[in-house]
Amino acid sequence: MPSYSAPLRDMQFLLADRGLRQQVAQLPGHDEMSEDLVEAILNEAARFAQGTLAPLNVIGDRQGARWHAGEVQTAEGWREAYEQFAANGWNALSCPPEFGGQGAPRLVSALVEELWNAANVAFALCPMLTRGAIEAIELRGSDELKRIWVPKLVSGEWTGTMNLTEPQAGSDLAAVRARAEPQPDGTYRVFGQKIFITYGEHDLTDNIVHLVLARIPGAPEGVKGISLFVVPKVLLDAEGGLGERNDVRCVSIEHKLGIHGSPTAVLAFGDQGGATGWLVGEENRGLEYMFIMMNAARFSVGIEGIGLAERAYQRAVAYARQRIQGTEMGGPTREKVAIIRHPDVRRLLMSMRSRVEAMRALACEVALATDQAHGHPDESIRRERQAFVDLMIPVIKGWCTENAVDIASMGVQVHGGMGFIEETGAAQHLRDARITPIYEGTTGIQALDLVGRKIARDxxxxxxxxxxxxxxxxxxxxxxxxxxxxxxxxxxxxxxxxxxxxxxxxxxxxxxxxxxxxxxxxxxxxxxxxxxxxxxxxxxxxxxxxxxxxxxxxxxxxxxxxxxxxxxxxxxxxxxxxxxxxxxxxxxxxxxxxxxx
CATH class of the missing domain: 1.20.120 (Four Helix Bundle (Hemerythrin (Met), subunit A))
Structure with missing residues (x-):
């Protein structure tokens, strides 16, 4: 099976030739982002992606995550890879320096994210959700919540999740029924069941910080009555260390078409008296806060699509180079040639390649705009850049993921009958990619967001x-x-x-x-x-x-x-x-x- 090769030359083209790195280096706080530093970050990330994550991709697909009596065991080599990932500081790359992060610009972290997703998308889902939890607590949590939970999430010692939907709700979060009852000590007792919780249970870390949507008694109906809570898997003792297990239980994990290495959990809260949770921000503003995580996740899922598409393209090119079949149309001899010489195979490969490069460039443009929206000294430019980011988030999420499915399918087509055989690896990319236009809001939801909130509203x-x-x-x-x-x-x-x-x-x-x-x-x-x-x-x-x-x-x-x-x-x-x-x-x-x- 061909190995993954990080597309560093194309990334360098965008950063240097297209001048994106120079633009981000002009922003306050990012002047240290020299060409040498960014190149070093990408080179090291490429080594980890190619040498550690990529070999685990097929192992995760074949072994999957395994559930037993409420515990989840990840695939062979997963835990060791995650420990190395966190120890090398990758989890902290784009996180705030005041909590132990490195504060890298989104432009750089987006390219690094592509490498993780191309190498092993099922693994990359875990740190992606942790970053979303960090951002939500950092922006809306109290100082005490930040002090307790954010540093360990930044270091990767703990991971984070999003707990939104429930069996009866689907994408209609107005139908959420989980409840949170206030306690005299200022905490809440959380009750309910959540489904489709990516990395809701696993053995990579000793604690998982769940961000949970629930209703407080007397809250308004619909989305206006939803609050957001921090509900850890393990409670902390008086010294801040791990204490007793919280009332959170993994009922099962899903059997899925793809991303087998990533456990998708059904979580039950409060079966034994109530799970202890802490309110994030103000009551009844939970969905607003959760959208902080969701928008970040939607952009990241778009990057998943780019990574998967790149990996499918590389595999297809490698196969087309070595598969000898047929003679070349209009060629000088009747000798058999590699199928890369056949016109329709070249059409497929060029369609894959051109769309991957278009997606990568567009995602980088949005990542740069994100950095400018957060850090440009001119307020009018910050507003303008944020408007561009808001407009493009549904496009990045919807278009890039739909492309990923299409491109992975083309990869199977290039392989011919061998693409339908699991051993070649082409089918895994198609199976893994198929979820990306669905979770974090289907393409239809992204499209409605684009026309309603992003075009008509302004x-x-x-x-x-x-x-x-x-x-x-x-x-x-x-x-x-x-x-x-x-x-x-x-x-x-x-x-x-x-x-x-x-x-x-x-x-x-x-x-x-x-x-x-x-x-x-x-x-x-x-x-x-x-x-x-x-x-x-x-x-x-x-x-x-x-x-x-x-x-x-x-x-x-x-x-x-x-x-x-x-x-x-x-x-x-x-x-x-x-x-x-x-x-x-x-x-x-x-x-x-x-x-x-």
Missing amino acids: KGIAAQALIAQMRETQLALADDDPLLAAIRHRLFIGINALEDAVGFVLRHFDQQPTLVALGSAPLLKLFGIVAGGWQLARSAHVARRSLDQAGVDLGFYRAKLHTAQFYAGHVLTEAPGLVQSILDGGDAALAMTDEAF
């Missing part, structure tokens, strides 16, 4: 600002260079399609929300495709200039141009069709009776 201001940036990029492409001119033309058509779709939302959302909703998923896809084309156009512009410089890697920059050219001709060309389905495609679905389905 009257399209953020979307139009982004479209203006895209037009600047499109106009900057030289029209006297045949290759760049072709990209420029396709991007122009794509931007127009996106602008038409945004205009449709603004005109019809208030009076015909159902009609808009029917086109929301195609709009999310359109948004991702055009935004990805915008990013590859920028990369092509830089690559074209670099070809004129002495001593550069000509093959790398030519490949950049060919990748952007392929994307423009095979992916951006979907934009006109998508906008038509948004503008005209809803009537039939609305007209169909329920009984006719």
Whole structure:
């Protein structure tokens, strides 16, 4: 089975050639992010991803997590890898320095996250959720909660979870029934059951800090009556060490299509008198606080999609290079050749490659904007950058994960019949990727968020600002260079399609929300495709200039141009069709009776 190779050269292109590192280094608190330091971080992360996490990927898939009498055992080598992960400081990379973190910018940590997810997505889920718990407690918890819980989460000595949904609730969190009863000492007794809790029970650490949504007696109905609580697996003693077990029990773990190494738990709270919990922030604002974790997780799940897609692409390329079958169409001899010489295989590989590069570049752009939104000295720029991040979170989550499934499926196709056989490894990527468009909000939920909260609510201001940036990029492409001119033309058509779709939302959302909703998923896809084309156009512009410089890697920059050219001709060309389905495609679905389905 081919090993994973971290795509450091493409990451360096974004950081150096595209100038993203230089931009983040200009922000207060990040001036130490020199080229040498960032390169060292990525190199070390690549070594750990390639040497430790990647070999465990298939082991986790085949052994899975195992439940027995309320305890969960992770796959062979998992615990040792996690201990090494925490000891090397990776858990603390982007965490706040005041709690022992390293304070790395999101731009850098996002690229490192991709490496973890490409190497072993089931493993990477655990620290991803811990970071979300850290952020929620740091931003909304009391000083006492921060002092007690955050340092050990930052160090990785403990892990964190999100406990949102319940058997009767699904994505409708207004239906949450878990309750929290206040106690005289200021704590709460938590009762209820939570499902789909990633790493809700495991043997990697001695304690797990659960963030739990529950209702306090007398709270308003619906989402306005939900509060957020810290409920640890193990309570602390008077000295702050681990004490007695809290009333939290793992009832079972799920048997899943993929990500077998990641335990997905059903947790019962309060079967023996109530689990002790502490309120985070104010009563009845729990869902608002949980969205801190959820938005961070949605971006991270988008990065999962990028990592999985990269891994599937690498495996497909390796197989296409070594699989000898058939003669080359139009070739000089009748000798058998590697299937990478066959036109349709090359089409599949280029489709995989171009979309991976578009997704990575777009995610980096959003990560940089996150850093700017938090740290830029100009308040107006902070607001502008945050608006861009808010707009793009559902796109990153929805488009990148849908792409991951599609790209992993293409990887199976490149392998032919061998792709359907588990031993080649291609099928695992498809199985692992399939959950990513579902959890942390399905693609449909992301699409509704995009059209409702992110476009209609602000009257399209953020979307139009982004479209203006895209037009600047499109106009900057030289029209006297045949290759760049072709990209420029396709991007122009794509931007127009996106602008038409945004205009449709603004005109019809208030009076015909159902009609808009029917086109929301195609709009999310359109948004991702055009935004990805915008990013590859920028990369092509830089690559074209670099070809004129002495001593550069000509093959790398030519490949950049060919990748952007392929994307423009095979992916951006979907934009006109998508906008038509948004503008005209809803009537039939609305007209169909329920009984006719």
